[in-house]
Amino acid sequence: MSSRLTAKRVIIYICALLVALWTLVPFYWLLNLSFMFNVEMNSAITHFYPHDFTWSNYVRLFNRHATGPGGVDLLPIPHGQFIRTGLKNSLIVAGVTTPLTLLIAMPCAYVLGRYVFPFRNSIVMAILLSRAYPAIAAIIPLYKMWSSLGLRGTHHGLVIVYLSITVPLVVWIMMGFFNALPRSLESAARVDGCTRFQTLYRVVLPTSLPGIAACAVIAFLLVWNDFLFAFLLATGSSALTFPPTLSNMFFQYSYPTEASAATVLGVLPVAIVAFVFQRWIRKLNIVDPL
Amino acid sequence: MAELSPASQDQSSRPRRFGLGMTDARFGLLLSLPVAAILILLNLYPFLYSFWLALRDIDLRFGIDEFTGLDNFRKTLESQDVRDAMWRTVKYSVQVTVYSTLLGLGMAILLNEKFHGRTLLTALILLPWAVSTYAAGIVWRFLLSTETGLFPAVLFRLGITDRPPNLMNIDTALTWIAIAHTWHIAPLGVFFMLATLQVIPQDLYRVGRIDKLNAIGRFRHVTLPYLKAPLLIVLILNTISAVNVFDLIYFTTAGGPGAATRVMTYEVYTTAFLNLRLGLGAAEAWLLLILVILVTLAYVRVLYRKEKKISTGEAAA
Incomplete structure (x- = not known):
């Protein structure tokens, strides 16, 4: 009886984890992209988290310059x-x-x-x-x-x-x-x-x-x-x-x-x-x- | 609805303090006047006006505007594009309805169990519903694209396939949009079903155990009868949401590849706002409207049957 109960708890937690992933992963992916430089996004292998974390995409939306990887000057986003x-x-x-x-x-x-x-x-x-x-x-x-x-x-x-x-x-x-x-x-x-x-x-x-x-x-x-x-x-x-x-x-x-x-x-x-x-x-x- | 009796009937003999004999009828009419005005001017009038538009050949590019009777409806019914689009809408709606209802039911059953973090998870699953369909479209486009996508990257890294699912595949594009739609709409179903699951008396499950029903049996004979009304409502809400899909398609595939995701709403949009044939577009929209009305009538029937059941239940108790 108790082993069956434990099995049930394990299944519940696995399902809860899957539901949480299904709900949150798309949001995570949006955030992940928004914290990357274009260069990193364009690299041959997709990165699962920003290796070179940056706020530049946000900053540049507000008419400011930003410094890219290697000291490159990034212009404000025209749009x-x-x-x-x-x-x-x-x-x-x-x-x-x-x-x-x-x-x-x-x-x-x-x-x-x-x-x-x-x-x-x-x-x-x-x-x-x-x-x-x-x-x-x-x-x-x-x-x-x-x-x-x-x-x-x-x-x-x-x-x-x-x-x-x-x-x-x-x-x-x-x-x-x-x-x-x-x-x-x-x-x-x-x-x-x-x-x-x-x-x-x-x-x-x-x-x-x-x-x-x-x-x-x-x-x-x-x-x-x-x-x-x-x-x-x-x-x-x-x-x-x-x-x-x-x-x-x-x-x-x-x-x-x-x-x-x-x-x-x-x-x-x-x-x-x-x-x-x-x-x-x-x-x-x-x-x-x- | 008829049992909503006035609260103040018994006071009708009291002297009135407000104005010239304010009655329930006048009070009700007065307070609902602004809403009635909105319904008439912004819903009923455009509704009738769109029928008038459908009877005219309107081409905004060449400034044509002339009465052509039922010609637009004839063209609509004869058009192969419209038929294909309607068929895609049906295919899409069935997929969205099935996926999101099953997922909603599953999540509701899960959230009805007791476990650590349940309150947090209940709040979290609402998030995809709170973001709009257009944002859902952008998010899923980024998830699936070969350039930026998570899914292609994971499948490729794990060596499962080097030809991952994407929105540019004619055979699977519609299904992937349906999955994105499910992500967005399924939480709404959880709302209704969880509320119902929480009021099922636990004694019934105990009785079920005594009667030697297994988990599936208990679900069928105890849970499902309670869940019937919310389940039907959710089915229809999901269907209407799927039939009316537009933003999601616009932001993911814009009807493509080819015409693989050109559903009826997109067909209407193309005719009325890209080709600027408002009359023909209005006629096509009426076809869509008929589809939605059929689903809504089913909804009204279900709702009223449910209310009747509740009121007779109260009378019995």
Whole structure:
């Protein structure tokens, strides 16, 4: 019996190790490339770790020179300025979209989860269907509309498009969240003379902060990670966000080591945020057609 | 959904402090108005508008824009390229769905066991889902490329093969992208299934042991009945994600080599945004939409059946 138990533990640890490798090795490889000089990456035998560790790919993205192996002067990466603008634009667009999303979505999610009112089921069904609308299909009419409204290549044009994605998602998640909250607090507030509005913003929203914060993270991630909408609605403009900027660099201007460093810059912040907030996100029990 | 009864019905006789007879109905409508506006203006209207576009021959290069009726749909259905792309989408989706659901299930079962570092691992496996599909594409391109790749290097060093897997192979490119997609999407399935696994009463397993069920038997007769609902949802989420794949293809192979990874989304992109035939692209997108709607309807059915089961379960308890 005990030997069988031991065998089981060994198998569990081996599986855990394999899962950890499967999850982390791709990230490791990206970091590995980003800390190498081009010369080393181009050497005949692939190195599994940087033998000549360097921050130069990152430094050179920020318009600085670096010293390569053998004292060679390495010029700043020309595409670095676009990457920096892209990061700034992504931060602006995601930073504006997230609070707007919460402001618009929370009241609606609350009434959908708590009240019965006309068109309630139609709204729920519309939200569900909108979540399944393929982005590539949605973007053709939006492209035409945004062209004629002069919204293409602008920050607010992107924010409006992203609201159409984040709002239904956050409503969908929080609807279930609010419905699962105990009703006793609200009843007490109502008995104490709070109006429906006061109950919502003095009692319900403060008690739902973890859920709201998790939704903020999800909305931010969704916008920060979007490539397609920005690529097709903002290419060639000064409002271009990070992902399409990276694709330009990736396909036209760079060595893999430099592109890796740029990718890390875009991925690392969100990975850290997701890692920190994962417990809250998991508690939401999302059921969503992402 | 019908059992979400209003919390405040019993208070309807109370004097109202807010405004002109604020009722539940008015309160609900008022607070959902902004969302309804977004749904109508940014989802419903573009949806209908895309049908209108599909009825027109639009060529942005030559400034053509004229009504041609159902001609675009006829062209779409007759096109061999579209048929091939649809078939690739189906092949791709089946692969992604099978791989990521099985892997998600496996990881969920593993994380439901007790071992050192379990909390950390549960947090770590979320990371591939938090990075976007485009980043997943870049990462896997670097892993697989003969120039920078880890996989070719390992296989070569170990002397297993000097012709390692890569994305430039017509026969295997689609499968490798499906594997990259699995890396990205499988954690989502772990979310649902782990949550369910953790609420299965341990007593049931004890009963299973008493009934002399082996591990496989216990999985079939105890775990699987509980897992059925989340498993079906995960299957459909993974399928929709696979059908809608774009970034991953764009960053790994851009539809190549040849047309080996030209799935339906890529076909729509080429028609609408490279050849600038928006009308024809809209018609092709409708074909994709029908595929997604079919999958979503299955999703809605599953979800509602699950809710019914839960509510009757509560009534029984």
